[in-house]
Amino acid sequence: MAKVDSTSAVNFIGIPSSVLIIGAGPAGLATAACLASKSIPFVILEREDCTASLWKKMTYDRLHLHLPKKYCELPLLQFPESYPKYPSRDQFIAYLDNYAKHFRISPMCNTTVVSAEFAAPLGLWVVTAEHGVGKVSCKFTAKTLVVATGENGEAVVPSFLGREDFAGKVIHGKEYRNGKKYRDEKVLVVGTGNTGMEIALDLANFGAQPTIVARSPIMLRQFHVMPRELFGVNISTFDVSMKLLKVFPLWFVDKCIVYSSWLTLGDTAKYDLIRPEEGPLAMKARTGQTPVLDVGTVAKIRNGDIKVMPGIDRLTENGAKFVNGMEQAFDVIIMATGYASTVSKWLKAGDGNMFGGDGFPKNPFPNGWKGENGIYAVGFGRKGLLGCAHDARRVAEDIAKDFT
Structure with a gap:
């Protein structure tokens, strides 16, 4: 591979059978490991300065895997036996670091992809990127392109009427670590997914006064809230x-x-957590929306430590006015509003119409992992780590068929 200098663009010309992986999170690492097990060469491009940057830089301290560890292992390497049923954030990061070391995966970090396009005359993918602090322009070519940037490419921050009037602090959930500095403060958490619900719980545990709100008057009605463990015992x-x-x-x-x-949590409708008529698994299959797996938030709502409000009408200088006409003051607003894929911003042509405008494969899981001209997708099935492992195996097996 050619050396990157600071004065000119550099072409990285891969051997015809090389595989270029974009993204060094769990999806990219899983793909690399599966390729390595088949002795298939690859290069990984990563925009951040480390592997698994979302987990290392944008997750809160109390986070644990929401599913039992057996559903969260990446291919070919199990969690340590000493890990609990639901590994912590730090334990999972340690697992990922060991995973990269075990399979000798060394991404080219600080490399942001600007564009990727299939060059038909060459029969190769041409990827333009910016490398390093100086954003040196460089090009990569490869026969095979694996898009492993995942579902969480960039933070989503919705716009609210009156946003410029609010005098307090507004942050995205990716900036939240713990509730220590929010003690006694009134905090509005926008978003009722797993992240929003757990941040609210963490805030309450640290002595803050959290309120959960939906992003629209009907958002709460679109989520199933289910216990992580049934009947309060160790049954996932x-x-x-x-x-x-x-x-x-x-x-x-x-x-x-x-x-x-319902037997475990009671009737959540009395706390404005209204279940959809469609079942949680059916909704997950149709929309990709993951049910909220409660780890204590509902109990805090029940005893009044966490309040639930309907959608925001507008933000005010001191807080927010809600669609029910009530107005409350807040010191901080935390946007637990999730992430979006960035693929549509840099994937230009050649995928055979594989990806839609939302940056996700048009074919739903488990059939969205392969496109045309040697392009693959890993980690876009809205199936979490289990989906990453599934896609990585399928992709590596398919690439191995044509590897020469």
């Missing part, structure tokens, strides 16, 4: 769902899980 809701699906149809499993959740 997800694990039960997977086992039941092997025997019963999805609609029946949905009814069983919703009923079990």
Whole structure:
């Protein structure tokens, strides 16, 4: 590989059978490991200065994997036996670092992809990127391109009427670490997914006064809230769902899980957490929306430590006015509003119309991993780490068929 200098663009010409992976998060690492196991050469481009940057730089301290560890392992390497059922953030990061070391994965960091396009006359993918602090322009060519930037490419921050009037601090959930500095402060958490619900719980545990709000008047109605463990014992809701699906149809499993959740959490509708009519597994399959796996937030809502409000009408100088006409003061607003894919910004042509305008493959999981002209996608199936592992295996197996 040619050396990058600071004065001119450099062409990186790969051997015809090389594989270029974009992204060094869990999806990229899983793909690289599967390729390495088949002795297929690859290069990984990573825009940040480390692997798994989302986990290392943009997650809160109390985070644990929401699913049992057996569903979160990457291919070919298990979690240490000493890890608990739900590994912590730091334990998962250590696992990923060891994973990269074990398979000798060394990404080219600080390299941001600007464009990727299939050059038909060459029969190769041409990727333009900016490298290093000086943003040196460089080009890469490869027969095979693996898009592993994942679902969480950039933070989504919705615009609210009156945003410029609010005198307090507004941050995205990626900036939140813990609630220590928010003690006694009134904090509005926007977003009722797993991140928003758990940040609210963390704030309450640190003595803050959190309020959860939906991004629209109906957002709360679009989420199923389910216990991570059924009946308050060590029985994973997800694990039960997977086992039941092997025997019963999805609609029946949905009814069983919703009923079990009701027995565990009670009637959440009285706290404005209204269940959709569509079952959680059916909704996940149709929309990709993950049910909220409760780890204590509902109990805090029940006892009044966390308040729930309907959608925001507008922000004010001191806080927010809600769609029900109520107005409250807040010191801080945390936008737990998720992330979006960035693929549509830099993937120019040649994928055979594989990706849609939202930066996701048009074919739903498990069929969205392969496009035309040697392009693949890993980690876009809205199936979490389990989906990354599935895609990585399929991609490596397919590439190996044509590897020469």
